Amino acid sequence: MNPKTLKYILKRVVLAIFTIWVVITLTFFIMHAVPGGPFVGEKAVTPQVQKAMEAKYGLDKPLFRQYLTYLNDVCHLRFGPSLKQRGRMVIDIIGDGLKTSAKLGVIAAAIATALGVILGSFAALRRNTILDRIIMVITTAFVSMPSFIMGSLLLVAFAVRTHIFPANGSTAAGLVLPIITLMLYPMSYITRLTRSSMLDVLGQDYIRTAKAKGVSRTNIIFKHALKNALIPVITYLGPELAYITTGSLVVEQIFAVPGIGRAFVNSITNRDYTLIMGTTIVLATFIVIMNLVSDIMYKVVDPRINLE
Amino acid sequence: MMEGSKVSDIMKDLNIQVNPNDFIPATEEEKEYMVQMRPSTTAFKDGMRRLRKNKVAMVSFYIILIITLSAVFVPMFWPYKYEAMLGMQPGKAVDATFNNLKPFEYSASELALKEQGQKVVPHIFGTDSAGRDYFIRVVYGTRISLAVGFFASIIVLVIGLLVGSVSGYAGGKVDMIIMRIVDIIYSLPDMLMVILLASVLKMTLASKLEGTPLAKIGSNIISLFIIFALLYWVSMARLVRGQILSLREQEYVLAAQAAGAKGGWVIRKHLLPNCVSVIVISTALQIPSAIFTESYLSFLGLGVNAPMPSLGSLASDALNGLSSYPYRLVIPAIVISLIVLSLNLFGDGLRDAFDPKLNS
Secondary structure, eight states: OOHHHHHHHHHHHHHHHHHHHHHHHHHHHHHHHSTTOTTTTSSOOOHHHHHHHHHHTTTTSOHHHHHHHHHHHHHTTOOOBOSSSTTOBHHHHHHHHHHHHHHHHHHHHHHHHHHHHHHHHHHHHTTTSHHHHHHHHHHHHHHTSOHHHHHHHHIIIIIIISOSSOSOTTSTGGGHHHHHHHHHHHHHHHHHHHHHHHHHHHTSHHHHHHHHHTOOHHHIIIIIIIHHHTHHHHHHHHHHHHHHHHHHHHHHHHHTOOSHHHHHHHHHHHTOHHHHHHHHHHHHHHHHHHHHHHHHHHHHHOTTSOOO | OHHHHHHHHHHHHHTOOOOGGGGSOOOHHHHHHHSOOSOOOOHHHHHHHHHHHOHHHHHHHHHHHHHHHHHHHHHHHOSSOTTOOTTOOTTSOOOGGGTTOOTTOOOHHHHHHHHTTOOOOOOTTOBOTTSOBHHHHHHHHHHHHHHHHHHHHHHHHHHHHHHHHHHHHHOHHHHHHHHHHHHHHHHSOHHHHHHHHHHHHHHHHHHHHTTSGGGGTOHHHHHHHHHHHHHTHHHHHHHHHHHHHHHHTSHHHHHHHHTTOOHHHIIIIIIHHHTHHHHHHHHHHHHHHHHHHHHHHHHTTOSSOTTSOOHHHHHHHHGGGTTTOTHHHHHHHHHHHHHHHHHHHHHHHHHHHHOHHHHO
């Protein structure tokens, strides 16, 4: 690997770490700006009890001291107990939710990428035919539809009206609709991306050379064209996972999937501050790392790309 | 003379066949024929011509126009108000027959009025569970969503323009610091930050706004604008900076500086006018993304304050009675998708028409 690439990677890693630090710091100070503090809304307590509780959670110390303790805790994944779900630790709630959400997200991302690449190359190879037009119209429509609308419409069509799939996402069959909801947008985006980059590649000189040499059509498509056409798709993988992560917040809510997204949305309505902080930090870190990985992969895969 | 004869010798050797008829001066008629018939045009007119030729963009434009006009004017003359619970009239018992009407159904009292031969404006989309006319709620929700999208884009435009042009023109340390801040904000996961900020601002702002004129707009919409002002200006700033950086090296900027022009003057008179098309296009594309964000937040209960409707909150409310009244979800869903789709297509059309370089 040449030193320029190495320098680029180092720069991006530093930026990513810095971003995560900003997220952690922001969540801390934002939560402190909330009026009342975490014990408002509890039963009326005497000043002594209030003092004792604040001392127990370290809230009587100066703000900067609290911030340092908090930083240290976050680095060790100690997010403290949930304020509303009695006796449960935030990290356990997140861990439980992640199992379901990860399954949902990984399947949706895999299907979206595979279908997107296939449809996109197909549209490019059959450019300006009816099929190409249909694919483009449908993907344009999907790209313009917010995920919560897509999810609600699917819920009406396939669960409420026809009962093909269960409306509740806690079973395996119930995950079908949430997965479809989550994958439609990234699939459409990848289809359009692959189509335009495939068209670009197919117009290159080396494709003509390969044709002139008598290379078979299959070989041209898979060995020459697709390999290069997929490079822009790599850059989208990070944003794709970010989209699926944030999209799952509402989608899990609509289909009642017991994942991290639903825990997050519920924590907002319940004002469960520790859970909000914990989930934000975990999800944000995940998104930042995914973006970092996809950016680095992009530069490593294609040495032609200017590193500036 | 020696030279001349040499040339003619060479000409003879090359044996060039010159037809003297080709060199006869053109007649007036021929000149007329060659004259460009189209009147000279400005870049703006040229772009408009290309835009008008683009059927998809024009259809989208008319859809946006119709939606916007009806969102602005229909509430002015429609007999029902968006927040009026029709069954609850002062001095009368609550009339529950107004609640949950299907499209084009009438309540008991309205049916009685019709019996007497009076005209009653139909509830085109029925009423909701609180007896409010659903049609006017959708129209009003569209108005709110469009307004939020528009003003959020203006905020993004102003901040992005300011920061981007200063950063691009100043260069050096100022540029580096601003760009590092931009980098960080850019790599923040925006939706998560938006949700976090919205949920906190909702609580902190509500008490502070009370009694001020801003309270009428609602703490949630204000916090939405604050979020856009904090997070969404970065891509606009990057765009403007990039444009300014490339334009800064042009000769006419050097000429202006040599003539003694100050930084602000050069930015306003020379640099910004030249990147105006790029800026307008990305502002146009910002509107659907703002509408998207607003509806997403409303759906999570972080959007507009009740009873004010927005398309997102209408869709979210509809989830509760989904099995009996699915059209209450479908209608706002179609309107949002239509607005976002046509704005996107129109924005693409604008880009193709006014900035052909960008596409190729």
